[in-house]
Amino acid sequence: MAGKGGYQAPENPAVQSGPGSLSQRTDGGPASTQTARYMAGGNYGDGQEMMDIQTSAPMAATPETAKPMPVEPQMQEMGNALPSLTGMTQRPWESETTPHNAPQQPDPRTQENNDLINRYLPDLKAALNFPGVPDSYVKFVNYLDSQVK
Amino acid sequence: MSKWVEGTFYDNLDKFANSLGYENLGTAIHLSLVPWQSVADRDSFIRAVTEKDPQGGEGNLYSGLIQKGGNK
Numbered sequence: 001m002a003g004k005g006g007y008q009a010p011e012n013p014a015v016q017s018g019p020g021s022l023s024q025r026t027d028g029g030p031a032s033t034q035t036a037r038y039m040a041g042g043n044y045g046d047g048q049e050m051m052d053i054q055t056s057a058p059m060a061a062t063p064e065t066a067k068p069m070p071v072e073p074q075m076q077e078m079g080n081a082l083p084s085l086t087g088m089t090q091r092p093w094e095s096e097t098t099p100h101n102a103p104q105q106p107d108p109r110t111q112e113n114n115d116l117i118n119r120y121l122p123d124l125k126a127a128l129n130f131p132g133v134p135d136s137y138v139k140f141v142n143y144l145d146s147q148v149k
Numbered sequence: 150m151s152k153w154v155e156g157t158f159y160d161n162l163d164k165f166a167n168s169l170g171y172e173n174l175g176t177a178i179h180l181s182l183v184p185w186q187s188v189a190d191r192d193s194f195i196r197a198v199t200e201k202d203p204q205g206g207e208g209n210l211y212s213g214l215i216q217k218g219g220n221k
Binding site: 112117143149 | 151152158162171206
């Protein structure tokens with residue numbers, strides 16, 4: 001007796017097939033099809049037309065999405081060392097509005113030099129009146145004098 | 150009136166400030182206060198540190214030299 005032609009879906013598809021003689025058909029189950037989805041937008045009647053098309057025949061199941069690659073332990077350690085986007089800042093001394101290219105910090109010697117200039121400049125200026133004072137010394141004292149003005 | 154004398158604090162400061170750079174004023178002042186045995190010793194130190202001859206000028210008049218260096 002000839003059977004029906006075309007695709008015949010099993011009445012009780014198995015979730016998983018066994019090996020060899022224990023094999024069972026797994027097609028036709030809920031995992032082998034996908035449900036129809038309504039697509040919004042388009043012209044009037046397009047949504048219903050699309051639903052009719054989708055429900056007229058079972059659609060193939062959505063292929064399994066690729067599983068994420070296992071993370072190597074070494075990379076995992078590296079990831080743990082990286083700062084979190086939502087974690088506490090690692091630069092607590094900076095304001096949230098600090099620009100990326102923050103202005104350079106002033107030379108720490110500047111304050112020390114200013115203190116020394118204020119302390120020594122009167123005496124250094126007195127030596128400008130010495131006969132035979134070299135020009136390099138005059139230039140040096142003038143530079144110090146310009147720093148405090 | 151005092152005169153510009155080689156080997157004094159002012160002369161040392163002139164040499165150290167011009168050899169080390171004005172930005173190193175603190176170092177220059179402290180080294181100028183060191184009781185150098187001679188101008189030659191001081192200049193040898195500057196050469197060792199900067200690998201250059203001492204910078205700075207020479208006074209037009211030198212009187213009462215503390216010790217005459219051999220490198221001038």
